[in-house]
Amino acid sequence: MRTVLSFLTRTRGSKRLHITDLLTYAYLLLGTVIMFGPVIWLVMSSFKPQAELVRFPPRFLPYRQETATVVGYDEPLQLFTVTMEDGTTRTLAQVRRVGIEAQMIDPASPDEIIRVNINQRTPVEEVYFGLENYTEGINRFNFWQYFRNSLVVTIASTLLTLLINSMAAFALSKYKFRGRDAVLMITISTLMVPVSVILIPVFLVITEVGWNNNLLGIIVPAAATPTGVFLLRQYMLTIPDELLDSARIDGASEWRIYLQIILPLARPALAVLAIFSVMWRWNDFLWPLIVLSRSELFTLQVGLNSFQGELQVQWNLILAMTVLTLLPITFVFAFLQRYITTGIATTGMK
Amino acid sequence: MATNSALQRRNKRAPGILQMVLSPVVSLLSALFQGVIYIIDFVMKPLQDRLGVRGMAYVFVLPNLLIFGIFILLPMLLNFYYAFTGGTQLFPQNRPFVGLDNLTTLFTCDNFLDPNSCRDDLFWRAVFNTLGYVTLQVGTMVVLSLITAMVLNAKIVARGFFRSVFFYPVLLSPVVVALIWKWILQQNGLLNGLLVSLGGESVSFLTNAAWAQTWVIVISVWAQMGFFTLILLAGLQSIPGEYYEAAAIDGASRWQSFRSVTLPLLMPTMLVVLVLALIRAVQVFDQVFPFTGGGPGTATQYMVQYIYQTGFANQTKEYGLAAAASLVMAMFLLILTTLQLRLGRSSDAA
Numbered sequence: 001m002r003t004v005l006s007f008l009t010r011t012r013g014s015k016r017l018h019i020t021d022l023l024t025y026a027y028l029l030l031g032t033v034i035m036f037g038p039v040i041w042l043v044m045s046s047f048k049p050q051a052e053l054v055r056f057p058p059r060f061l062p063y064r065q066e067t068a069t070v071v072g073y074d075e076p077l078q079l080f081t082v083t084m085e086d087g088t089t090r091t092l093a094q095v096r097r098v099g100i101e102a103q104m105i106d107p108a109s110p111d112e113i114i115r116v117n118i119n120q121r122t123p124v125e126e127v128y129f130g131l132e133n134y135t136e137g138i139n140r141f142n143f144w145q146y147f148r149n150s151l152v153v154t155i156a157s158t159l160l161t162l163l164i165n166s167m168a169a170f171a172l173s174k175y176k177f178r179g180r181d182a183v184l185m186i187t188i189s190t191l192m193v194p195v196s197v198i199l200i201p202v203f204l205v206i207t208e209v210g211w212n213n214n215l216l217g218i219i220v221p222a223a224a225t226p227t228g229v230f231l232l233r234q235y236m237l238t239i240p241d242e243l244l245d246s247a248r249i250d251g252a253s254e255w256r257i258y259l260q261i262i263l264p265l266a267r268p269a270l271a272v273l274a275i276f277s278v279m280w281r282w283n284d285f286l287w288p289l290i291v292l293s294r295s296e297l298f299t300l301q302v303g304l305n306s307f308q309g310e311l312q313v314q315w316n317l318i319l320a321m322t323v324l325t326l327l328p329i330t331f332v333f334a335f336l337q338r339y340i341t342t343g344i345a346t347t348g349m350k
Numbered sequence: 351m352a353t354n355s356a357l358q359r360r361n362k363r364a365p366g367i368l369q370m371v372l373s374p375v376v377s378l379l380s381a382l383f384q385g386v387i388y389i390i391d392f393v394m395k396p397l398q399d400r401l402g403v404r405g406m407a408y409v410f411v412l413p414n415l416l417i418f419g420i421f422i423l424l425p426m427l428l429n430f431y432y433a434f435t436g437g438t439q440l441f442p443q444n445r446p447f448v449g450l451d452n453l454t455t456l457f458t459c460d461n462f463l464d465p466n467s468c469r470d471d472l473f474w475r476a477v478f479n480t481l482g483y484v485t486l487q488v489g490t491m492v493v494l495s496l497i498t499a500m501v502l503n504a505k506i507v508a509r510g511f512f513r514s515v516f517f518y519p520v521l522l523s524p525v526v527v528a529l530i531w532k533w534i535l536q537q538n539g540l541l542n543g544l545l546v547s548l549g550g551e552s553v554s555f556l557t558n559a560a561w562a563q564t565w566v567i568v569i570s571v572w573a574q575m576g577f578f579t580l581i582l583l584a585g586l587q588s589i590p591g592e593y594y595e596a597a598a599i600d601g602a603s604r605w606q607s608f609r610s611v612t613l614p615l616l617m618p619t620m621l622v623v624l625v626l627a628l629i630r631a632v633q634v635f636d637q638v639f640p641f642t643g644g645g646p647g648t649a650t651q652y653m654v655q656y657i658y659q660t661g662f663a664n665q666t667k668e669y670g671l672a673a674a675a676s677l678v679m680a681m682f683l684l685i686l687t688t689l690q691l692r693l694g695r696s697s698d699a700a
C-alpha cells in the first residue's frame with residue numbers, strides 16, 4: 001500500500017505533490033470525462049427502451065420495470081411498490097388503471113383486488129441491458145447492406161491505395177528518370193487540393209466514366225493518396241540501393257525486386273498507411289453522399305445520416321445503429337492504437 | 351494502479367493473439383503471393399526487355415499518376431470551365447459560356463459586410479459563418495491541444511492511457527460524432543438534465559443560432575484536438591531536456607522556461623498544426639451537416655455546404671455557381687497555405 005502511494009505521489013523529485021501536479025491530474029480527469037463520457041452515454045442510452053429515453057431528467061443506467069406473471073392473467077403484470085393507507089409498503093402488480101385509480105393485486109393472492117391512488121405507487125425497476133433496439137434497428141435500418149458496402153469500399157480502396165502508392169513510391173525513390181521531379185511536383189500540388197474544392201468536375205468525370213451510383217466511384221478516385229506516396233517514399237529512401245543492385249546481378253526483374261525486396265522491407269510503413277486508409281475510407285462522408293443516391297448502395301455513414309433524417313423521433317434505433325457504426329473502428333483502435341499514434345506523430349498525416 | 355498494469359499486460363498480449371490467429375492466413379497468403387509474383391514476372395519480363403530498367407519506372411508510377419490526372423488535375427482545370435459557363439447541364443458541351451456572370455452573381459453586394467444586401471446572400475452568409483468558425487475553432491483547438499500536449503508531456507502516471515483517451519474521438523466518423531452530441535444536446539438530453547438538476551433551466555441548444563454555432567465549434571474541437579495534440583506532443587518530446595536543465599540552473603521560473611525554451615523550439619510544429627487546422631476548418635462540413643443540417647436557418651451553413659446545396663442538393667443544380675464558389679474557397683486555401691509558408695520561412699530565418 002505504501003509503495004503504491006509513494007508511486008502515485010512520486011513526482012518532480014524533492015517536493016511531493018506540487019500544486020501543478022494536482023492541476024495536471026484534475027485536467028486529465030476532466031479530459032477523460034469529456035472525451036469518453038459522450039461515447040459511454042451513447043452506449044448506455046442505446047440499451048434503453050423508448051419510454052426510458054424520453055424520461056427527464058435522464059438516468060445513467062438503462063432500467064426497465066419489473067413484471068410478474070400472475071395466475072389468471074395472460075400478460076405479465078407491471079410491479080409497483082405501493083404505500084398503503086396505514087403507512088406500510090407492499091409490492092403489488094397492476095391489473096388496470098382507471099383515471100387516477102389503479103387496480104392492483106398481490107401476486108401471492110391474486111383474487112383480492114386492491115384499489116389505490118396512482119400517486120401512491122412507484123414502479124419497481126431493475127437494470128436491464130435490452131437488445132431490442134439493436135435487433136429492431138438492424139431490420140429497419142438495413143444495417144447489413146450498408147455494412148457490406150462500407151466493407152467493400154474500405155477494403156478495395158485500401159488494397160488499391162497500398163498497391164499503386166507503393167509502386168509510385170518505389171519509382172520515385174529508387175530510379176532516376178526524366179520527369180521524376182515533375183511527378184513529385186504534381187504529387188505535392190494534389191496534396192493542396194482537397195476534394196471539396198473540385199466536387200463538381202470530379203462528379204462530371206465520375207458520371208462520364210459511368211460510376212455515378214456505383215461503389216467504384218468512391219473506391220478509385222480516393223485511392224491515389226498523395227500522403228501515402230510521400231510516407232512510403234520517405235521510408236523506401238532508407239532501403240539501401242546495394243540490395244537492389246545485387247538482386248539485379250542475380251537476374252531479378254524490376255517487378256520481382258519490387259514485390260520481393262521492396263514490399264517486404266517497407267512493411268512497417270505499409271501497415272501505417274493501411275491503418276490510415278481504413279480510417280479514412282470507413283469514415284468518408286461528403287463524397288459518398290454525392291455519388292450514392294440509391295439507398296441500396298449507401299455506406300454506413302451515408303445510411304446513418306439519412307436514417308436520422310427520416311426517423312426524427314426514433315432515437316432508440318438511431319442510437320443503437322450509431323453504436324454499431326463506431327464499433328469496428330473502436331476495435332481497430334484498441335488493437336492498433338500504438339501504431340496509429342506513433343504513425344501520426346511521425347508523419348503528421350490525416 | 352492494478353488496472354494500469356493490467357492494461358499494460360493486455361497491450362503486450364494482444365499482438366500475440368493476433369499473430370496466432372493470423373499465422374495460417376499469412377502462410378496461405380504468402381504461397382498465393384509467390385504464385386502471383388511468378389505470373390507477374392512472366393508478363394512483365396518481356397516489357398522490361400523492351401523498355402529497359404529505367405523505363406520500368408514509368409510503368410510503376412503510371413497507375414497512381416493516371417488517377418491523379420483523371421480525378422484531381424483534370425477536374426482542377428475543368429473547375430474553371432464550369433465557373434465560366436452557365437445553365438443546369440452537367441455535361442460541358444451543353445453549357446453556354448457566360449463569362450464572369452457566376453462570379454458577378456457571387457460578388458454583387460451593396461455592402462460586403464451585410465449579407466442581406468448581396469445578390470447571393472446565402473453565399474455571403476456561408477463566407478461569414480466560415481470565417482467566424484475558422485477563427486474560433488482553430489484558436490480554441492490549438493490552445494487546448496497545446497495545453498493537453500504539455501500536460502501529457504509531464505511526468506504522469508499512465509501516459510499512454512491518457513494519450514489514447516484524448517485521441518479516441520479522432521477516429522470516430524463525423525456522422526457518429528454529430529449523432530452522439532445531438533443526443534446529448536437534445537431538449538430532454540443529458541446536458542439539459544444536468545442543467546435542470548443543478549437548478550438551471552433547460553436550453554434548446556440546436557434551435558438557437560448562437561448556441562448552435564458554439565456547439566458546432568465545441569464538437570469539432572472535441573473530435574479533432576487529439577490529432578493535433580499528438581503532433582504537438584511529438585514536437586515537445588523532440589526538445590532536448592538539457593535546455594530545460596540549463597534554464598533551471600539559470601533560475602528560470604516555469605513560465606519563463608515555457609516562454610523562452612518551449613515556445614520558440616515548438617514554433618515549427620505549431621506552424622504545421624496551424625496550417626493543417628486552418629485548411630481543415632475552411633472545409634468544415636462533415637460533422638455539421640448531420641448535426642444541424644446548416645440550421646437553425648442558415649446559422650451553421652458553411653462554404654462547402656453552400657457548394658453542396660447549390661451543385662447537388664437543390665432542385666435546380668447550378669453547377670456554374672457552385673464551381674465559382676469552389677474557386678473562391680480554393681483561393682482561401684491558397685492564401686492560407688502561402689501565408690503560413692511565408693511565416694514559417696521568416697521564423698526559420700529569425
